[in-house]
Amino acid sequence: MPLPSVIPYPATTDFPVENIPFGSALRPGATRAVCATRVGDTVVDLAALVQAGLLDCAALGPAESNLNAFMALGKPEWTRVRTRLQALLSGSDPALTEAVQAQVCVPVADVAMQLPATIGDYTDCYASRNHAVNVGTMFRGKDNALMPNWTHLPVAYHGRASSIVVSGTDARRPCGQVKATPDAEVKYMPDPRVDFELEVAVFVGKGNTWGSPMSVKEAKDNLFGLVLMNDCSARGIQAYEYVPLGPFTGKNWCTVISPWIVTMAALEEFRTAAVELDNPIEQYLVEDRSKSVFNIDLTVKLQGDDIPEETVISKSNLKYLYWSFEQQTAHHSVSGCNMRPGDLIGSGTISGPDRDSYGSILELSWKGTTPLEFKNGVTRKFLQDNDTVKLEGHAQGDGYRIGFGECVTKLLPATPQTF
Amino acid sequence: MPLPSVIPYPATTDFPVENIPFGSALRPGATRAVCATRVGDTVVDLAALVQAGLLDCAALGPAESNLNAFMALGKPEWTRVRTRLQALLSGSDPALTEAVQAQVCVPVADVAMQLPATIGDYTDCYASRNHAVNVGTMFRGKDNALMPNWTHLPVAYHGRASSIVVSGTDARRPCGQVKATPDAEVKYMPDPRVDFELEVAVFVGKGNTWGSPMSVKEAKDNLFGLVLMNDCSARGIQAYEYVPLGPFTGKNWCTVISPWIVTMAALEEFRTAAVELDNPIEQYLVEDRSKSVFNIDLTVKLQGDDIPEETVISKSNLKYLYWSFEQQTAHHSVSGCNMRPGDLIGSGTISGPDRDSYGSILELSWKGTTPLEFKNGVTRKFLQDNDTVKLEGHAQGDGYRIGFGECVTKLLPATPQTF
Numbered sequence: 001m002p003l004p005s006v007i008p009y010p011a012t013t014d015f016p017v018e019n020i021p022f023g024s025a026l027r028p029g030a031t032r033a034v035c036a037t038r039v040g041d042t043v044v045d046l047a048a049l050v051q052a053g054l055l056d057c058a059a060l061g062p063a064e065s066n067l068n069a070f071m072a073l074g075k076p077e078w079t080r081v082r083t084r085l086q087a088l089l090s091g092s093d094p095a096l097t098e099a100v101q102a103q104v105c106v107p108v109a110d111v112a113m114q115l116p117a118t119i120g121d122y123t124d125c126y127a128s129r130n131h132a133v134n135v136g137t138m139f140r141g142k143d144n145a146l147m148p149n150w151t152h153l154p155v156a157y158h159g160r161a162s163s164i165v166v167s168g169t170d171a172r173r174p175c176g177q178v179k180a181t182p183d184a185e186v187k188y189m190p191d192p193r194v195d196f197e198l199e200v201a202v203f204v205g206k207g208n209t210w211g212s213p214m215s216v217k218e219a220k221d222n223l224f225g226l227v228l229m230n231d232c233s234a235r236g237i238q239a240y241e242y243v244p245l246g247p248f249t250g251k252n253w254c255t256v257i258s259p260w261i262v263t264m265a266a267l268e269e270f271r272t273a274a275v276e277l278d279n280p281i282e283q284y285l286v287e288d289r290s291k292s293v294f295n296i297d298l299t300v301k302l303q304g305d306d307i308p309e310e311t312v313i314s315k316s317n318l319k320y321l322y323w324s325f326e327q328q329t330a331h332h333s334v335s336g337c338n339m340r341p342g343d344l345i346g347s348g349t350i351s352g353p354d355r356d357s358y359g360s361i362l363e364l365s366w367k368g369t370t371p372l373e374f375k376n377g378v379t380r381k382f383l384q385d386n387d388t389v390k391l392e393g394h395a396q397g398d399g400y401r402i403g404f405g406e407c408v409t410k411l412l413p414a415t416p417q418t419f
Numbered sequence: 420m421p422l423p424s425v426i427p428y429p430a431t432t433d434f435p436v437e438n439i440p441f442g443s444a445l446r447p448g449a450t451r452a453v454c455a456t457r458v459g460d461t462v463v464d465l466a467a468l469v470q471a472g473l474l475d476c477a478a479l480g481p482a483e484s485n486l487n488a489f490m491a492l493g494k495p496e497w498t499r500v501r502t503r504l505q506a507l508l509s510g511s512d513p514a515l516t517e518a519v520q521a522q523v524c525v526p527v528a529d530v531a532m533q534l535p536a537t538i539g540d541y542t543d544c545y546a547s548r549n550h551a552v553n554v555g556t557m558f559r560g561k562d563n564a565l566m567p568n569w570t571h572l573p574v575a576y577h578g579r580a581s582s583i584v585v586s587g588t589d590a591r592r593p594c595g596q597v598k599a600t601p602d603a604e605v606k607y608m609p610d611p612r613v614d615f616e617l618e619v620a621v622f623v624g625k626g627n628t629w630g631s632p633m634s635v636k637e638a639k640d641n642l643f644g645l646v647l648m649n650d651c652s653a654r655g656i657q658a659y660e661y662v663p664l665g666p667f668t669g670k671n672w673c674t675v676i677s678p679w680i681v682t683m684a685a686l687e688e689f690r691t692a693a694v695e696l697d698n699p700i701e702q703y704l705v706e707d708r709s710k711s712v713f714n715i716d717l718t719v720k721l722q723g724d725d726i727p728e729e730t731v732i733s734k735s736n737l738k739y740l741y742w743s744f745e746q747q748t749a750h751h752s753v754s755g756c757n758m759r760p761g762d763l764i765g766s767g768t769i770s771g772p773d774r775d776s777y778g779s780i781l782e783l784s785w786k787g788t789t790p791l792e793f794k795n796g797v798t799r800k801f802l803q804d805n806d807t808v809k810l811e812g813h814a815q816g817d818g819y820r821i822g823f824g825e826c827v828t829k830l831l832p833a834t835p836q837t838f
């Protein structure tokens with residue numbers, strides 16, 4: 001049975017009172033963002049709620065413009081605040097009167113969402129087996145698709161924090177060194193092979209001390225919540241540069257996340273079993289496999305100059321991860337690396353088993369060999385200028401759904417440097 | 420002719436009035452660090468100098484505990500402040516009286532140096548040709564030593580900012596998944612093959628706007644200064660994990676930098692020609708090759724439980740870089756990646772042409788096949804527990820030298836997790 005709400009919304013909203021996501025919102029005319037939550041299409045200004053005396057949490061008060069301080073408090077405080085906000089928003093505590101609502105509520109259309117936290121470090125994993133097998137098959141053949149390490153540890157690489165932007169920010173096709181064909185000389189040019197990657201990323205809440213790894217069990221309490229992520233990828237640049245130290249300028253030009261962090265608490269009931277392990281793993285990565293991933297439907301939509309109708313191009317699910325977020329975190333810190341509140345870890349491209357569930361155009365068009373076809377006959381091998389990619393995700397509860405809203409990016413044409 | 424100084428020091432100091440490095444110092448009993456410079460063995464508290472009315476620069480004043488704000492001001496302000504500090508410290512302006520010195524000067528032994536800036540993003544390059552050839556020869560043979568991309572672009576990877584620590588902080592041997600021998604099963608263990616990497620890193624001063632690459636020419640004005648860096652590396656972990664996405668937990672457990680940023684202004688006179696290019700490069704990387712690197716002597720010293728006498732194990736030089744810091748920066752941002760004040764870019768291991776100038780034990784012991792030998796008969800294939808690595812660097816001017824001080828790290832024994 002869904003919870004009641006003092007603020008009305010349709011049953012199909014991503015943001016019922018069961019959700020209580022956290023974000024950073026700039027109210028109309030404001031010069032400084034505030035911490036916020038959302039119900040239906042209404043943003044609730046948490047700083048104003050603290051100032052009105054209805055929420056006792058300085059880390060969400062007017063001194064903080066994003067969620068790092070709140071994240072650092074840890075799970076007991078997250079739970080207390082979530083419970084309090086649900087009491088106010090469901091009306092079980094009647095304090096959210098119309099007069100208070102007039103102060104603290106803003107239509108979502110009137111706010112400018114910001115990055116929810118200052119991201120100290122960003123890491124991108126490679127945790128979907130289907131994706132790793134697809135890419136490995138394309139580049140190394142079926143027999144060497146998975147590298148030997150892949151089933152022993154969650155392969156990952158450090159990414160660029162500075163170029164993470166919030167949904168709605170336009171990306172620009174990057175320039176770099178690309179081979180137009182496998183035999184061509186490498187040349188500076190706009191990358192003709194720009195891609196999206198459907199990912200979900202986790203925000204670290206409470207971190208760990210330098211030198212003291214976070215166990216999978218500790219990670220379960222210390223991870224704060226999830227966002228959708230489009231890891232914008234320049235495949236031409238990446239293909240040339242990535243040996244032997246990994247992706248660099250092919251990845252560091254734009255990473256887009258959805259603005260509302262959906263908490264682990266809200267998603268707990270959607271935990272489900274992950275695919276079976278290929279082989280035994282080291283003790284520091286062992287966890288209860290029956291609850292290690294989440295049943296969350298993920299959708300990718302594309303719209304472009306020649307594809308006027310927004311079209312679903314992939315339907316995947318977060319349950320296709322082979323390595324859980326807790327395993328990713330435990331592995332990340334196994335050497336003693338310290339994680340800080342607000343650090344972000346992307347899952348890696350989340351591909352399902354079939355072509356219609358692949359999480360990148362690289363896979364959907366199988367390296368350009370089987371272009372995506374649209375209703376009007378238009379095709380895509382990679383993204384074209386002015387293409388807009390929209391990621392969506394939600395989990396279906398009993399009479400309500402918990403969703404992420406959207407993560408949307410338009411790819412603007414390149415602006416090559418002149419010399 | 421060296422400049423005079425109101426604060427006496429020996430001619431061999433790394434920190435004459437010609438240097439004027441910048442750092443962040445915690446004074447005795449203080450709870451908050453201040454921006455500082457150093458002459459000889461005296462630290463000058465710049466916040467106190469601002470408060471005394473002798474330096475007009477709010478970005479170095481008591482509101483700032485490190486250098487990000489000053490870095491963001493850009494070259495004209497850096498030049499003005501440098502000139503002003505040299506006037507005060509050389510006595511050409513007599514305002515630095517004994518009374519003022521009593522307020523603003525502290526013996527270097529009495530302060531605790533902090534990280535000089537909040538490092539938003541950290542990147543590690545691979546810019547010494549000798550090092551790349553050495554490592555490539557070891558792992559892929561002489562004929563495939565350099566990957567085809569290496570002479571076309573400065574290969575680099577994103578690193579971990581959270582685990583960068585300041586000189587004097589002890590590191591701890593990391594645990595992770597390692598193959599004890601090439602044919603062994605991979606196993607969780609303390610990495611038996613821990614190494615140092617002799618590097619010099621550049622702090623970005625003024626950054627670039629997201630989407631607008633920084634040219635080599637702009638980089639020349641926007642880079643703030645250099646520090647010594649020990650990129651502590653766990654070779655066993657790295658060897659197993661790094662395919663195909665690059666180094667991860669083998670590198671993210673500890674990176675150590677020297678506390679004093681020696682500015683590009685102080686080093687300008689030591690610019691020299693880099694080694695010749697192997698092939699033509701793209702226009703965005705072209706620069707005046709005759710002035711692209713620095714003639715700065717670099718030394719690595721080792722001391723251990725069984726090597727009581729600190730021993731020089733390598734003498735290298737910053738001029739051995741193939742790719743300059745300006746080229747590294749231009750390449751880093753070519754895709755539109757934004758660099759921010761305080762971002763750090765490591766040069767990569769700086770190896771000279773001969774065995775006694777290699778910048779890592781991996782190379783010095785040639786993968787453990789030709790162990791380093793010490794006076795007392797002791798040998799090293801890799802670092803042992805309680806080994807202390809000290810990096811030093813300085814450039815010789817006319818009657819003075821500009822140095823970095825030291826970057827020192829002791830390797831403590833591992834503390835494996837128990838399950």
Ligand SMILES: [Ca+2]
Pocket residue numbers: 124125197199231346348349
């Ligand atoms: Ca990715």
Ligand SMILES: [Ca+2]
Pocket residue numbers: 543544616618650765767768
């Ligand atoms: Ca390195």
Ligand SMILES: [Mg+2]
Pocket residue numbers: 159230231232233251252253254255
């Ligand atoms: Mg990215």
Ligand SMILES: [Mg+2]
Pocket residue numbers: 578649650651652670671672673674
């Ligand atoms: Mg490192």
Ligand code: NI
Pocket residue numbers: 567571698
């Ligand atoms: Ni070539």
